[in-house]
Amino acid sequence: MAHPTRPGMTVPLPGPLHSHQAKLAELADLGYSDIWSAESDGADAFTPLALAAAWEPRLRLGTAIVPAYTRSPALFAQSVASLADAAPGRFAIGIGSSSNVIVERWNGIPFEQPYKKVRDVVRFLNDALDGEKVSKAYDTFEVSGFRLGVRPEQRPQILVAALREGMLRLAGRESDGVIINWLAPHDVPTVTKVVTDAAGGDEREVVCRIFCCPSENSEVVRAAAKFAIAAYLNVPVYAAFHEWLGRGDQLRGMWDAWQAGDRKAALAEIPDQVVDDLIVHGSPAACRAKIQEYFDNGVTTSSLAILPLDPDLNHWQAVRDLSPSAG
Structure with missing residues (x-):
């Protein structure tokens, strides 16, 4: 049913x-x-x-x-x-x-x-x-x-x-x-x-x-969302989850920069497409x-x-x- x-x-x-x-x-x-x-x-x-x-x-x-x-x-x-x-x-x-x-x-x-x-x-x-x-x-x-x-x-x-x-x-x-x-x-x-x-x-x-985040200020929303995405998707269980879902290639740059200790570069490596996939905005x-x-x-x-x-x-x-x- x-x-x-x-x-x-x-x-x-x-x-x-x-x-x-x-x-x-x-x-x-x-x-x-x-x-x-x-x-x-x-x-x-x-x-x-x-x-x-x-x-x-x-x-x-x-x-x-x-x-x-x-x-x-x-x-x-x-x-x-x-x-x-x-x-x-x-x-x-x-x-x-x-x-x-x-x-x-x-x-x-x-x-x-x-x-x-x-x-x-x-x-x-x-x-x-x-x-x-x-x-x-x-x-x-x-x-x-x-x-x-x-x-x-x-x-x-x-x-x-x-x-x-x-x-x-x-x-x-x-x-x-x-x-x-x-x-x-x-x-x-x-x-x-x-x-x-x-x-x-x-x-x-x-x-x-x-x-x-129902807002059409896309640039501001995406920039802030990348902080949330980095905080979660660098946790090993979430990283493995997104690798399993097939998002590994999109997130590899973020993961590599994060592991290297460069948080600013990690944020910059998150594609807008990943933000648009995971956060409802507009x-x-x-x-x-x-x-x-x-x-x-x-x-x-x-x-x-x-x-x-x-x-x-x-x-x-x-x-x-x-x-x-x-x-």
Whole structure:
């Protein structure tokens, strides 16, 4: 069965969390169906969604993503079950490996065996949400005698953030869907085929974080976007991802200059075409058309992330300009 198209927005929105009630209502009024939180160095992933659970029942809530490492297994299960209990049938937990910077440098946790860690957390959550006592040795941790005391009315969906084939197959084989990011619309079929094949041909939800800046000031947007692209695509897992997607020749100059320690030259080596592939920018109408290309190529759920690449960009006007009701 085909998944319905779900237009979503990344949260938290600008401003303090206590000020977001009216903004969340406007998101729903504008036709957004989902909000997706992340967890790095800002708000935790669950608090913005807990507020939304109480304030705006029209929105589905998801995490994109919670790192597999930064909560102990029992606490992870408690957090997931609590939010599922607060928002029955409209919460999805997205889990990923995150990065060595977030896990190891910021949280002091060894960033080891990321594939196995994500897989084990997915398996443990499935076991815990069954309501039975869990006493099991997983490859990366062991749980002895834990029983989840919160029983949500509806089991939350579990999604896996993935880049390359191993994690994509895990998403298709053992979860309800996949979370993807930093790719062009024409890259989506390459990714989704691996997921669908691993799922035995069954369709899975495909959530995509899409980076957007609805501005026609192309020179300014491209120059600022190159900083973001360099920051991400020099991380080894993202470099390998884009090599796999076939973007290696376009990015080789950037990678070589970065490795040589010449950051300025690395930025200059990023082709405008790569920026245009990975960042949605231009007029609002052009942006909406490109966002639609992601859906046409297999994305089922968007999580728009509005980037302030143009200093004159008004974030909330961008939210309105990119909304389903704007078309």
